[in-house]
Amino acid sequence: MATDADAADEVVYALIDDAGGRFSIDPRTGEIRVASPLDAETAIAHDVIVTAKSGDGSTTSQSYTIGVADVAEHVTLADGGVGFVDAGIAELSVTGGDGDDVISTHETGGGSIAGGRGNDTIEDGTGHETAVYDGAGADYAVEEAEDETVIVRDLREGAPEGTDTLSGIKTLRFSDTEISMEEALNRPPGEIAFAAAAVEENAIGAVLGQLSADDPDEGDTLRWSVDDSRVFVDEAGLLRLADGQSLDFEKVPLTLDVTATDRFGLLSTRKITGAPDDTAEWLSLGDDSVVFDDIGVSEFEISGGAGADHITTHASGGTARGGANDDTLIGRGGDDLLDGGAGRDTIKGGGGADTLIGGDGDDSLWSGSGHDYIEGGDGADTLDGDTGNDTLDGGAGDDRLIGWFGDDVLDGGDGNDRVDGGNGDDTLSGSGGDDTILGWIGADSISGGNGNDVIDAGSGGSFADEDGNDTVHGGAGHDMIRGGYGDDLLHGDDDNDTILGGHGDDTIVGGRGDDSLEGADGSDQFWIGSGEGADRVDGDIGWTDLVRIMDGSGPVYGSGNAIDGEGWTVLVDDGHSVTGVSDGNATLSQDAAGIITFDEGGSVSFAGIEQINW
Structure with missing residues (x-):
């Protein structure tokens, strides 16, 4: 504001410097006003110049500094x-x-x-x-x-x-x-370290090991958690089994996800798998269908339940019992006892001297390479002896027994069995039932037992068919065949055989070689042929025994004690006689003796014969 000496003069104000248009002035009152926004962050003060002009035309000017107050914005x-x-x-x-x-x-x-x-x-x-x-x-x-x-x-x-x-x-x-x-700036915890502790099987509340992890952030604290309620981490970082919990080596290993979490939620996780130290025990697998392999300490015994179990014993041997279902029991190199129990079981012995028992049901049993004992039990079983000197007992049921290699003892037991000795000097028995017995290679001893049996000796051995109407083939080799009771068909086949018909009306065929054929009790038939060797036939005293010339044919001429056929001649010993000759048949006196010779070689000396047939 300006004062004029002449009170009557009017004063007018103006800005000759308005700080770049930031201010304006009232020309009558001289009041300076803000013309555009001020920014204290740009400038905290601005200079202006004010001019005052009187009515008589005189002027005066004055400079002023206007401060800008800062405000929050x-x-x-x-x-x-x-x-x-x-x-x-x-x-x-x-x-x-x-x-x-x-x-x-x-x-x-x-x-x-x-x-x-x-x-x-x-x-x-x-x-x-x-x-x-x-x-x-x-x-x-x-x-x-x-x-x-x-x-x-x-x-x-x-x-x-x-x-x-x-x-x-x-x-x-x-x-x-x-x-x-x-x-x-927080960084996650480092990798979790776990120092496992030795844990005894079935130990309740055991310490499994020590957990630790480094956190790169100074002063950070880690919080531990586990995804399995059976375990927890204590304040010292020890991984522990919860109260009442224990581990079983034979079950699925314990698998955990352990997590370390820092205060901001960043985490590190590690999967931990653990199992206790194994101890020998009487192990029951329960009633589920379980696959179990005894790979730790050899158990005292492994027993399956109601399920269809698959059990493999320890490499050093062991005992496994299958239970009531269709089980599979496998032995390794040791001496095993494998008992299938009820059900259609599969049992394999492996190496070692094994005992395999099928039990009830139609079972399949393999012995492996050791000298094994195999028992089929009830049911239609299959028993394989493999390479050792094995003993196979079929038991009840229609069984199939194969000795394969080795000097085996095979007994079919009750039922209509097939008994196959395979290679080796085997002892084969059909026991009860109508059995088929095959000796194959080796000097076998074969007994048919009760029933109507079929016996094929293979390469040689001794045979007793016992009761029943049996069929026996001696095969190659020097055979000893005993017919036993029943009307038997006994074949010596090749080589020098001894055949005893026993009780019953037997048919005995010596085959090639110098054979000794004896009928014993019963009206027996002895079948012979030319070129088959020097045979001896004895029908025994009594009965009506017959010698049949298998390749006899053509006209026959009888004179005194002689009968001439085409290619053969019968000469009856003194004291005996030919009592009649008809087409294809000659009758002799009771228990006659004599000899039959063949033009192409071979002869048969006979005794106790009443008929010759051709």
Whole structure:
């Protein structure tokens, strides 16, 4: 305001310097007013020049400085990279523009700082400020530099917010979350280490081992958790079985996921599999269908239940019992006792001197390479002896027994059995039932037992068919065949055989070789042929015994004690006689003796014969 000496003159005011249009003045009162917004962050004072003009035309001028008071506000910086220090009143927020800004927060702290686009530097001396970013937390990498500043890198395509360097910032705010700087820099726990302890099988509440993990963040505390309620981790990091819990070596190994979690929820997980030390025990597998392999300490005994079990014994041998279902029992190299029990079982002995018992049901049993004892039990069983000197007992039922290699003892037992000795000097018996017995290779001893049996000796042996109407083939070799009771068909086949018909009306065929054929009780038939060797036939005293010439034919001439056929001649000994000759048959006196000779070689001396047939 200006004073004129002439009171009647009017004074008019004007600004000859309005600080770039920032101010205006009332020409009558001289009141200076703000013409455009003032920014204390740009300038804290502005100079203006005021002119006062009197009515008489005289003027005067005066310069003034107008201060700009700072207020808290939301500050947005210009583009191009700006250096900003919040030195006045602490701003509500500061937002950088495009470019590499350098922003220092107020000494008393303030609001949030957004660097905006570019590689910005934000310095907070108070440790209370929040740095703001427009992307989601996963769009940025946050890491601590060696000088303890924090580097925030924009991972989005083109990195619109660049790479910022922060110091003293307390919190990071993203579009989807707000986290403390401590949490943002937090690193997960390191790999979990586990030092396993020796655990005795069936020990209740045992310590399984020691857990540990390194956390890279100083002062962090780890919290342990396990995904199985049977175990827990105590305060010392020991992995323990819960009260009442124990481990069984024979069951599925304990498999756990153990987790170490830090205070911000970052975690490290390790899978731990453990089993106790095995101890020998009387092991029951229960009623489920179980596959069990005794690979630890050899159990005293392994017993299956109601399920269809698959049990393999220890390599050193063991005892396994199958239970009531269709079980599979497997032996290894040791001496095993394998008992299938009820059901259609499969039993394999492996090496060692094994005892295999099929039990009830139609079982299949293999002995393996040792000298084994195999018992089929009830049912239609299959027994294989393999390479050792095995003993096979079919038991009740229609069984199939094969000795294969070795000097085996095979007994079919009750039932209509097939008994096959295979290679080796075997002892074969059909026992009860109508059996088929095959000797094959070796000097076998064969007994048919009760029943109507078929016996094929193979390469030689001695045979007793006992009761029943049996058929026996001696095969190659020097055979000893005893017919026993029944009307038997006995074949010596090749080589020098001895055949005893026994009781019954037997048919005895010597075959090739020098054979000794004896009928004993019963009206027996002896079948002979030319070129088959020098045979001896004895029908025994009494009965009506017959010699049949298998290749006899053509006209026959009888004279006295002689009968001449085409290619053969019968001469009856003195004291005996030919009592009649008809077409294809000659009758002799009771228990006649004599000799039959063949033009092509061979002869048969006979005694106790009443008929000759051709």
